[in-house]
Amino acid sequence: VKRGLVVLDHAEIPAEEWTDRVRALQERLAVEGIDIAFVYGDVHRSDDIGYLTNLCIYWNEGVLAVPAEGEPVFLTKLSPRVHRWMRRTSTVSELRSGRAFGPLAQELLGGRAPGVLGLVDARRWPSLVVDELAAALPAWELRLLGDLVRDRRVIPSAGELALLRDGGRVVARAARQAGEPGLAPAARVALVESELRGAGFTDVFVTAAAADDGVVSIEITGQYRHGWLRAARLVSGAAGAGGAGGAGGGAGGPAWASVLRAGLAAAIDAASAGASATGVAAAAEPILGELPAGATCYVDWINQADLSTNGEYERHARHTPLPAGTVGAVSVEALFAAGGRAVVADTVLVGDVLADHGGARRLTAVGTGDDGDDEDDGNDGNDGAAR
Amino acid sequence: MSDPMGGTMTRAGAGADTGSTADAAERAHRYRRVRAAMAERELDVLLAFAPGWRRENVRYLTDAALAASAAMALVPAAGEPSAFSARRADLPGIAGAGWVSDVHSLDLPEASALTDRLRAARPNRIGIAHLELLPLMLAQAVRQAVPAAEIVSATALMDDVRLVKSDWEIARMRRTAEVCAAGWQAFVDVLEPGLPEYRIVAEVESELKRLGAEDNFMLIASGGDDVRGMTAPGPRPLERGDMVRTELTPQLNGYWLQICRSAVVGEPSEGQRRSFELFNAAVEAGLSVVRPGVTAHEVAKAQNDVFRARGYGEYCTSQYTRVRGHGHGLHLDETPIIEGNKTVLPEGAVFIVHPNTYTPLAGYHVLGDPVVVTNTGYEVLVATERKLFSTAEPGESAGSTESTASADEGRSS
Numbered sequence: 001v002k003r004g005l006v007v008l009d010h011a012e013i014p015a016e017e018w019t020d021r022v023r024a025l026q027e028r029l030a031v032e033g034i035d036i037a038f039v040y041g042d043v044h045r046s047d048d049i050g051y052l053t054n055l056c057i058y059w060n061e062g063v064l065a066v067p068a069e070g071e072p073v074f075l076t077k078l079s080p081r082v083h084r085w086m087r088r089t090s091t092v093s094e095l096r097s098g099r100a101f102g103p104l105a106q107e108l109l110g111g112r113a114p115g116v117l118g119l120v121d122a123r124r125w126p127s128l129v130v131d132e133l134a135a136a137l138p139a140w141e142l143r144l145l146g147d148l149v150r151d152r153r154v155i156p157s158a159g160e161l162a163l164l165r166d167g168g169r170v171v172a173r174a175a176r177q178a179g180e181p182g183l184a185p186a187a188r189v190a191l192v193e194s195e196l197r198g199a200g201f202t203d204v205f206v207t208a209a210a211a212d213d214g215v216v217s218i219e220i221t222g223q224y225r226h227g228w229l230r231a232a233r234l235v236s237g238a239a240g241a242g243g244a245g246g247a248g249g250g251a252g253g254p255a256w257a258s259v260l261r262a263g264l265a266a267a268i269d270a271a272s273a274g275a276s277a278t279g280v281a282a283a284a285e286p287i288l289g290e291l292p293a294g295a296t297c298y299v300d301w302i303n304q305a306d307l308s309t310n311g312e313y314e315r316h317a318r319h320t321p322l323p324a325g326t327v328g329a330v331s332v333e334a335l336f337a338a339g340g341r342a343v344v345a346d347t348v349l350v351g352d353v354l355a356d357h358g359g360a361r362r363l364t365a366v367g368t369g370d371d372g373d374d375e376d377d378g379n380d381g382n383d384g385a386a387r
Numbered sequence: 388m389s390d391p392m393g394g395t396m397t398r399a400g401a402g403a404d405t406g407s408t409a410d411a412a413e414r415a416h417r418y419r420r421v422r423a424a425m426a427e428r429e430l431d432v433l434l435a436f437a438p439g440w441r442r443e444n445v446r447y448l449t450d451a452a453l454a455a456s457a458a459m460a461l462v463p464a465a466g467e468p469s470a471f472s473a474r475r476a477d478l479p480g481i482a483g484a485g486w487v488s489d490v491h492s493l494d495l496p497e498a499s500a501l502t503d504r505l506r507a508a509r510p511n512r513i514g515i516a517h518l519e520l521l522p523l524m525l526a527q528a529v530r531q532a533v534p535a536a537e538i539v540s541a542t543a544l545m546d547d548v549r550l551v552k553s554d555w556e557i558a559r560m561r562r563t564a565e566v567c568a569a570g571w572q573a574f575v576d577v578l579e580p581g582l583p584e585y586r587i588v589a590e591v592e593s594e595l596k597r598l599g600a601e602d603n604f605m606l607i608a609s610g611g612d613d614v615r616g617m618t619a620p621g622p623r624p625l626e627r628g629d630m631v632r633t634e635l636t637p638q639l640n641g642y643w644l645q646i647c648r649s650a651v652v653g654e655p656s657e658g659q660r661r662s663f664e665l666f667n668a669a670v671e672a673g674l675s676v677v678r679p680g681v682t683a684h685e686v687a688k689a690q691n692d693v694f695r696a697r698g699y700g701e702y703c704t705s706q707y708t709r710v711r712g713h714g715h716g717l718h719l720d721e722t723p724i725i726e727g728n729k730t731v732l733p734e735g736a737v738f739i740v741h742p743n744t745y746t747p748l749a750g751y752h753v754l755g756d757p758v759v760v761t762n763t764g765y766e767v768l769v770a771t772e773r774k775l776f777s778t779a780e781p782g783e784s785a786g787s788t789e790s791t792a793s794a795d796e797g798r799s800s
Contacts, residue, residue, distance in 0.1 A: 003592070003605045005585035006619045042520075044439030044456060058619040059604075081616035081707070081745075089621070123496065127526035128519050144523075190597035197589030202619070206596070207454070209476070298475065309439065309456035312473040313495055313524075333475070341476060 001043060002058040004202040004223070008089050012225065013054075013159045018091045021052050021152070022072060028148055029068040035115030038105070038133070039064040039149060040125050045308050048120065048149035049074075050226040055090040056202065063101055064092075065108055075104040101129055102136035114139035121147045124313060153305040155325045160227055161349070164304065164327055167224030168347060168363030170199040171231045176366050178218045179235040185210070188218050188235070196222045203308075211340040213254055219343055221307060221329075228307035230329035231364035232345035234260070256291050256334070256342070263288045263332045264344045267299050271350055271360040273324035277301035277317070284332060294337025303328040304347060326350045327363065410450070413555040414486050417447060417548075418462070424544045425464055431510035433462040433541055434529070436517040443717035444516045444545045445470065446641050451484040452601060453477050457493055457525065459501055463508050471501050496524040502532035509533075514541030549716050551735040556642065556716070557759055560737060563644040564757070564768040566598045566637045571646050571771050574635065578652055578778050580627050584609055584620035587631070595637045604636035604643065604719045612658065614750035616708075627653040632753035634743070636719050643719035646769050647741045647755035650776035662749035663775035669693040669742035670754055670773065673711065673724075677740070677758060677765040683728035687711040690742045691726060699746050708744035715739060715757055736760045737768070 029037050041049040041064070046057040049064045055074060062076040073094045074086070080097045087093060098104040109117075117137060119125055122144035134142050156164060174195035178188040185208035192206045203223035210216050219232040234257050263284040270283030281299035288297045301318075302311035304327045322328070331345035348360035425433050435444035437458040445453060448460040448468060455474030462468045470481050471493035482490045491500035505513075510533060515521060518540040521529075529538070552560065573594035577587055584607055595603050606617035609631045617632060625631065629652045636645040651659055673690040690711045691703040703709060714721025715737045722730045724738060732738065741755025756773060758765040 001604045002619055003588050003603065004619065005622060007622055042438070042440060056619055079616065079708070082618055084615065085618045123524040124522045126520050127523045128521070130523060186597050186599055190593040193596045194589050194593035197592055198586055200585060310474060312456045315495065335479065339479070341479065
């Protein structure tokens with residue numbers, strides 16, 4: 001369940017931007033001859049609906065109905081007693097609750113002449129819900145649509161980018177604190193939870209994975225408003241010894257830690273506009289060849305728009321060129337032959353290679369300024385940032 | 388492990404004999420139950436699907452923590468099971484748990500490792516647990532792999548199998564109960580005027596994670612008698628006189644358990660005290676009927692009858708809140724305790740009795756305890772006192788409106 005802060009603040013995202021987001025979808029619907037689009041979301045994956053309305057599906061499932069003309073309506077399996085809260089924290093004024101989407105859709109569209117109902121990002125809809133809608137609306141043509149909303153989320157607006165920068169600073173600070181010496185892994189996780197949720201993150205996932213030599217990877221993934229950030233750092237695993245200055249800090253720690261960090265730096269260097277996820281991985285591969293024998297290594301680029309699912313539905317997109325202005329997580333993960341796992345990661349803003357500051361800039365490095373420039377603080381996530 | 392992107396894990400000798408004797412017995416017990424249920428329904432293959440928010444069935448079959456947005460377990464009527472996860476980092480954990488030795492990446496959208504095994508099984512009839520949540524891309528992959536097979540939902544099958552908890556499971560849930568109690572204590576400790584709701588959650592969450600919780604389901608509401616329900620937290624700062632309500636539900640070693648309490652910032656009002664008395668009487672009434680074989684309907688009715696007898700019956704209707712509790716286990720919200728649900732709750736069933744709803748006395752009130760059905764009645768699993776907590780009271784000893792239930796007592800006759 002999402003249990004962090006939910007707030008609608010027009011100082012962060014102006015009211016006109018919210019209106020424009022819905023209007024852009026409606027214009028696309030008009031072009032494609034679709035009378036109304038349904039956008040599905042559940043607690044695990046609801047960023048399309050959040051992007052359009054700021055609605056937080058903190059639990060269960062919901063469908064946002066967006067007519068080609070008119071106001072969106074939210075259909076949900078949550079109780080009507082949360083409608084007041086949802087109206088207060090979103091741009092939606094009409095909400096309807098029910099136990100199933102078929103009857104809700106029937107009720108919503110009952111007074112309209114049958115037409116074309118488009119299902120946005122249809123391949124991820126529960127297939128039985130699609131069947132249920134088809135049975136409930138026999139006179140309507142159901143059209144399976146692509147990722148119309150997700151595609152618009154790939155490059156954040158100025159307001160969204162400002163929020164990502166704010167969130168990135170919080171993640172960076174938490175990652176550094178979690179790397180302090182003398183903490184047990186669970187205490188490190190607890191510290192990050194307190195920092196991120198205390199700073200207003202909506203969703204937080206923190207893991208502590210150990211390598212066979214005791215080095216611990218603290219991996220942080222968090223949702224700040226509707227943007228996602230990820231960072232991972234290496235710290236000594238033993239309470240009372242090591243810390244960010246050990247495995248994580250460059251000097252000291254096992255040799256493989258330096259290799260992993262150098263691999264991340266190379267991958268981030270390669271994450272410029274026009275590059276692909278495959279190209280980002282390829283840039284790190286020569287360096288990662290120096291990892292201990294038998295280690296298996298993975299380099300991933302995941303757009304922040306896909307981090308709620310860890311990009312697990314987007315693997316087909318590994319050859320798509322990264323556009324300038326996009327934000328994503330670059331991670332380097334090693335699985336060791338003797339067992340154990342290690343990961344380093346940062347969230348970066350992809351710059352324009354033709355601009356002065358081409359290449360990627362880390363948003364989750366301590367000391368990151370408002371202009372996106374990094375200030376090296378010796379933390380493991382910060383070295384080698386592209387400038 | 389095979390090639391980097393294939394992510395296949397095969398663990399020689401993995402299975403029941405790699406864990407402790409108790410783990411092996413538990414695994415054998417579960418697979419016996421699942422296969423007996425499959426035989427009853429004439430299923431050749433059971434597929435358990437785990438989207439990111441409903442992982443209970445795959446966990447039941449693998450005893451492994453999952454982080455993936457999609458995972459599956461495949462159980463043939465005979466032979467070894469297989470498991471699949473879209474999250475690479477899940478694979479060593481599944482193999483390491485030792486319950487399933489054939490572990491693979493769930494490479495979306497093709498899901499080739501899964502569909503290869505489905506084809507090889509040549510099933511006539513497949514049951515899919517959480518078929519209702521299976522995304523179109525996976526449904527199509529399954530259908531194309533075995534076009535002639537009949538596909539039915541096995542969600543209820545797995546709900547039934549998981550309803551009765553073994554001693555092994557209840558031992559785990561007792562540990563979760565300790566974390567529940569600690570989480571509630573952290574909640575009360577942090578309450579003070581001016582603190583925003585989301586900061587309360589931050590502190591509680593930190594404490595739960597420090598104690599090893601994997602996850603937590605938590606809703607919250609603060610304010611006066613205008614509060615109608617709970618949601619995710621907002622920026623509202625606490626005020627003196629507020630009642631702060633929460634459902635706090637940590638997950639530890641896979642098992643969720645919930646505690647429901649309300650606390651007042653400052654001295655409780657007369658309305659808040661009367662509200663507590665009403666809700667506590669309803670909890671007591673619900674608990675009083677718990678014994679092996681009671682139905683969810685009967686537990687709900689016993690609670691609602693207290694509201695009805697005192698003139699608050701309308702607040703138990705669909706206009707407010709009808710659910711009077713729910714089952715616990717590897718899912719936090721198992722069979723609902725609600726009038727009309729004829730599900731029988733046998734010995735070993737675990738659920739929370741909570742009459743949470745709105746009344747005009749003090750707004751939405753939250754109070755409830757999780758119990759396990761014993762051979763003579765029930766046992767309350769959390770040790771936290773059932774009272775109206777107040778920050779005006781020193782320490783934990785305060786509260787003029789206290790109940791008598793605790794983890795050490797509460798057996799009905």
